[in-house]
Amino acid sequence: MNHKKRSKILLVSGIIGTIYSLLLIRFFLAYFSVGIISDVDIEKAVSALAVIIVIPHMVLFVLATIFNWVSYIKNKRGFALSAGILYLISLIVFPMDLIFVVPSTILSFIGYFRLKKINNSK
Secondary structure: OOOOOOOHHHHHHHHHHHHHHHHHHHHHHHHHHHOOOOOOHHHHHHHHHHHHHHHHHHHHHHHHHHHHHHHHHHOOHHHHHHHHHHHHHHHHHOHHHHHHHHHHHHHHHHHHHHHHHHHHOO
16 A cells, blocks of 8 residues: 655644634634624724734635645645745734744745655655
8 A cells, every 4th residue: 555655744734724714714703693783983993994804814824724735635835835825924914813823834834845855755
């Protein structure tokens, strides 16, 4: 049986990305299920601004996680690099989630460089 060698670093990055993506989606859905119940205009404006900032971050991060999993499954370096770049852009868009995004970003870039060695050893 021929087993493909895969990057453990991309696996860890994918797991972290998946967990954080699920948390983001859960938070976002919970926010809209409650709705904006305030009558104060300033609170509505702040809430709308928060949503405007979080949506691009969420979309970029989820897309990066998908690319991360594709790079892990297919051993394709380009997807790992794309995932790392998308993680980085999502961090720039919403830097407050630094603790969740930085590990996935760093691991994705390390996985990109290690995939060359893995692919050459076949």
